Amino acid sequence: MPELPEVETIVREMREASLIGLQIENAAVFWDRSIAAMTSNQFCQKIVSQVVVNIQRRGKFLVFVLSHDTLLVHLRMTGKFLIANHECEVHPHERVRLYLSDGRVLRYEDQRKFGKWYLTPHPEQILDKLGLEPLSKKFTLEALKNCLAGHHRQIKPFLLDQRYIAGLGNIYVDEALWAAKIHPLRPVQTLKEHEIVNLYDSIIEVLKCGVDNIGTSLGAARANYFSVSGRRGNNQQALKVFRRDGLRCLRCDAIIRKIVVAQRGTHFCPNCQKNKYQGI
DNA sequence: GTGCCTGTTACCTC
DNA sequence: AGAGGTAACAGGCA
Numbered sequence: 001m002p003e004l005p006e007v008e009t010i011v012r013e014m015r016e017a018s019l020i021g022l023q024i025e026n027a028a029v030f031w032d033r034s035i036a037a038m039t040s041n042q043f044c045q046k047i048v049s050q051v052v053v054n055i056q057r058r059g060k061f062l063v064f065v066l067s068h069d070t071l072l073v074h075l076r077m078t079g080k081f082l083i084a085n086h087e088c089e090v091h092p093h094e095r096v097r098l099y100l101s102d103g104r105v106l107r108y109e110d111q112r113k114f115g116k117w118y119l120t121p122h123p124e125q126i127l128d129k130l131g132l133e134p135l136s137k138k139f140t141l142e143a144l145k146n147c148l149a150g151h152h153r154q155i156k157p158f159l160l161d162q163r164y165i166a167g168l169g170n171i172y173v174d175e176a177l178w179a180a181k182i183h184p185l186r187p188v189q190t191l192k193e194h195e196i197v198n199l200y201d202s203i204i205e206v207l208k209c210g211v212d213n214i215g216t217s218l219g220a221a222r223a224n225y226f227s228v229s230g231r232r233g234n235n236q237q238a239l240k241v242f243r244r245d246g247l248r249c250l251r252c253d254a255i256i257r258k259i260v261v262a263q264r265g266t267h268f269c270p271n272c273q274k275n276k277y278q279g280i
Numbered sequence: 281g282t283g284c285c286t287g288t289t290a291c292c293t294c
Numbered sequence: 295a296g297a298g299g300t301a302a303c304a305g306g307c308a
Binding site: 077110122263 | 303
Binding site for chain 2: 162
């Protein structure tokens with residue numbers, strides 16, 4: 001669920017909630033495997049007494065700069081953070097809880113248990129594997145062209161690959177390809193100059209739209225995305241193709257189709273996004 | 281109940 | 295390099 005706009009929203013809300021500057025007075029782990037590369041006891045020992053120096057985002061990672069280490073959190077499918085007071089009961093899906101020096105607690109829930117916490121003095125060992133940050137100044141048209149160059153691969157799996165562009169997931173890739181009128185199976189090396197320009201603009205546009213709308217919340221179930229303050233995002237109203245299969249394209253009135261690409265449900269308009277190279 | 285679906289990524293083999 | 299499968303998991307849904 002959480003892609004770049006959702007993680008960005010979480011970071012902003014944590015900063016607005018004044019978590020920066022607080023000390024971690026205690027920690028509790030309710031699911032050991034949420035903690036990567038060390039035991040939960042080691043994790044608690046290391047993190048307790050550290051101060052939250054900064055809260056940032058890199059790709060889909062939350063980056064908590066602490067006084068001695070950096071805590072990286074990847075939410076995967078169903079990870080979410082909530083702020084509560086310390087008497088708050090432990091929810092069945094709660095995996096980790098940090099007790100903060102002002103009496104509040106940072107609760108981490110993860111229904112499907114795919115999310116991971118990395119506490120490390122060397123965050124670059126993980127973050128340097130990530131590709132371009134699509135809302136940064138470094139993400140220029142030239143940078144996108146360079147990163148596409150030499151790849152012979154379908155465009156959708158390429159855009160999902162965090163080694164090239166960091167932060168796009170299934171929703172925003174489908175949205176960006178629809179906006180750019182590019183079929184999800186188009187081989188990267190067949191993209192024309194004007195299509196790359198459109199793709200570049202579309203990636204930035206759909207991500208900014210997601211951030212402005214404080215993220216995308218699909219269903220109403222607890223597993224869906226909610227921000228730290230418990231708010232739902234609004235970006236589901238702005239989606240043009242994702243989960244609109246069977247409905248009419250908002251641009252040309254054709255019926256939106258759904259196929260499987262790279263094992264992911266993939267939505268596109270067969271009229272606006274023709275695949276000239278495979279005749280689909 | 282059964283089987284299939286799900287917004288992520290790592291790891292394996294071909 | 296890249297494609298395809300499986301796995302980690304839990305729950306919603308037909």
